Amino acid sequence: MLKKEQNDYLCQTGPGTPMGNFFRCYWQPALLSEELPEPDCPPVRVKLLGERLLAFRDSEGKLGLIDEFCAHRGVSLWFGRNEDCGLRCPYHGWKYDVTGQCTEVPSEPTESGYAKKIKLKSYPLIEQGGVLWTYMGPPEKQPPLPQYEFSTVPLNQTFMTKRIQECNWLQAMEGGIDSSHVSFLHRGDLHNDPLFKGAGGNKYNMQDLSPVFEVVESDGGLLIGARRNAEDDQYYWRITPWVMPNYTGVPPRGDHPMHGHFWVPIDDENCWAWSYDYHPTRALTDGEVAAMKDGKGVHVKYVPGTYRPLANKDNDYLMDRAGQKAGRTFSGVEGIGIQDASLQESMGPICDRTKENLVGTDNGIIMARHRLLRAARAFNDKGVQPPGVNPEHHTVRQAALLLKRDVQYKDGAKEALKAKKGVRQTSV
Amino acid sequence: MQSESAKMTTAHEAGFRVQYPNSKQRAAKVIALDPASAAIVEEISKKSWNGAAFFTSLAFTAEGNPGAVGGDLKAWLKDLAGRTMDLVAEVEHSDFVVVITTTGADARAVSVIADACALFNKSLVGLIVPGQDDSDAATTESMKYLRPYTRMLVIASGTDYIEAMLTALRA
Numbered sequence: 001m002l003k004k005e006q007n008d009y010l011c012q013t014g015p016g017t018p019m020g021n022f023f024r025c026y027w028q029p030a031l032l033s034e035e036l037p038e039p040d041c042p043p044v045r046v047k048l049l050g051e052r053l054l055a056f057r058d059s060e061g062k063l064g065l066i067d068e069f070c071a072h073r074g075v076s077l078w079f080g081r082n083e084d085c086g087l088r089c090p091y092h093g094w095k096y097d098v099t100g101q102c103t104e105v106p107s108e109p110t111e112s113g114y115a116k117k118i119k120l121k122s123y124p125l126i127e128q129g130g131v132l133w134t135y136m137g138p139p140e141k142q143p144p145l146p147q148y149e150f151s152t153v154p155l156n157q158t159f160m161t162k163r164i165q166e167c168n169w170l171q172a173m174e175g176g177i178d179s180s181h182v183s184f185l186h187r188g189d190l191h192n193d194p195l196f197k198g199a200g201g202n203k204y205n206m207q208d209l210s211p212v213f214e215v216v217e218s219d220g221g222l223l224i225g226a227r228r229n230a231e232d233d234q235y236y237w238r239i240t241p242w243v244m245p246n247y248t249g250v251p252p253r254g255d256h257p258m259h260g261h262f263w264v265p266i267d268d269e270n271c272w273a274w275s276y277d278y279h280p281t282r283a284l285t286d287g288e289v290a291a292m293k294d295g296k297g298v299h300v301k302y303v304p305g306t307y308r309p310l311a312n313k314d315n316d317y318l319m320d321r322a323g324q325k326a327g328r329t330f331s332g333v334e335g336i337g338i339q340d341a342s343l344q345e346s347m348g349p350i351c352d353r354t355k356e357n358l359v360g361t362d363n364g365i366i367m368a369r370h371r372l373l374r375a376a377r378a379f380n381d382k383g384v385q386p387p388g389v390n391p392e393h394h395t396v397r398q399a400a401l402l403l404k405r406d407v408q409y410k411d412g413a414k415e416a417l418k419a420k421k422g423v424r425q426t427s428v
Numbered sequence: 429m430q431s432e433s434a435k436m437t438t439a440h441e442a443g444f445r446v447q448y449p450n451s452k453q454r455a456a457k458v459i460a461l462d463p464a465s466a467a468i469v470e471e472i473s474k475k476s477w478n479g480a481a482f483f484t485s486l487a488f489t490a491e492g493n494p495g496a497v498g499g500d501l502k503a504w505l506k507d508l509a510g511r512t513m514d515l516v517a518e519v520e521h522s523d524f525v526v527v528i529t530t531t532g533a534d535a536r537a538v539s540v541i542a543d544a545c546a547l548f549n550k551s552l553v554g555l556i557v558p559g560q561d562d563s564d565a566a567t568t569e570s571m572k573y574l575r576p577y578t579r580m581l582v583i584a585s586g587t588d589y590i591e592a593m594l595t596a597l598r599a
Contacts, residue, residue, distance in 0.1 A: 001598055346436075350442075363580050370588075
């Protein structure tokens, strides 16, 4: 349960809000590289943290993320012509470069210098790991580039998709650290999905349906460990990292690629659910990539030509009551991503947490909210740099492993929880 | 035609959610396992709570008996006014139990509380907060006491989490 003012504080990320200021401390995924595939390609509308922006790649391949609207009469530059190192408004020909600087105002003499006095707000946009990342905070406080392992391995080892989710970012993100829902909502997928099945560790999930949880604070956020009984005085641990404010990893299964998410606010009632898969030491196989493109694992099938899931609220998520009754799925909805999205969207655009009744096993969520509130207040009130800004915090890895029963997993899995170039993930 | 899901997930529709309370007051029993956590719990107990009751288990160790740790579940708690309370009765009339210890402290009393919880099938949440010795070794020692018995174990970096957690649980 949260008080209304706490809920509002955490859920509102628009410009000038405390949480909006907080989010603007971090690099965030803005677009897939495929959305701006080549110089002078069509620009793309982007809304992030409640700001309407436009992304484009100019004639020299430089990337820009600028205010969507022309400074002249306020038309959308999405209609613009991307040509000769700039984006030209089709209405009266005003032209802007990737920094938002106006370079031409055709109606005014060049010598007048009028164009130099026009500049749209812009944010840096950099390409890394098939993702275009942006930082929307004060330029003087721009942190070093993100170092999440999925974005630093060679491109043939990583695969990223995104889908729009029609609810506030926090209720989506909380699903990523809510390990206790997996045994219900996603049961069945463990044995059927090509990106999960066959792992040795799956037997522990089957044998012990009542995992016990341990939550430990980490430098960048949290580690949420779910343990199950295993042989030889051991526990089978699945350890989920959360890095502030909105990155979550999913513990691996066998040698399958590892996956996880970013939950990026579009506005207060919509977010992007980014889903990655990568392998630290090998290229993804054709079969794995085909499965990901087919919406398996944490990915989804799309409405063609969009990043909207094919199963969405407009078609009741293709609810299959017969499948639910027969046990093919637990909720009647197909696919892990949409199983989550359907329920999280059903909470409403912004979940009313004043009516919740949390239980002890929700401590991962309780702790995440607590840490977010504490860090956001420290940042807004005292300027304290939040956890998760330091790129060192990004180098955490999810892990699945066996440990002796008296070992603290933060210690016993210390090496497993650290990304190391050329070192395979720790997984059972 | 608009689907049911599309219609029902709007902010407008959220305004029609039933406004009646969806839960009754729950009885949370919060038990400090060592002197340092007892001091923390005493401080927290002064705030306004939704029926939570706060205890120390110091009677288990500091004052020897009465009833004691002998495995017959006749152990006693102390409430914060110093009154002796029957552990079994308190647990029986609880909805869930939270035990709190500080790193490095002797938290063996948890085993008796866990026995009582097991008797009545009550959920036991464990919370470890920093004590005078908050080294990894001390944390591991505390964890060894609590891990065998708790459904959820939290290792928090500050005592402020206790209040946050109890509030979140409507304690």
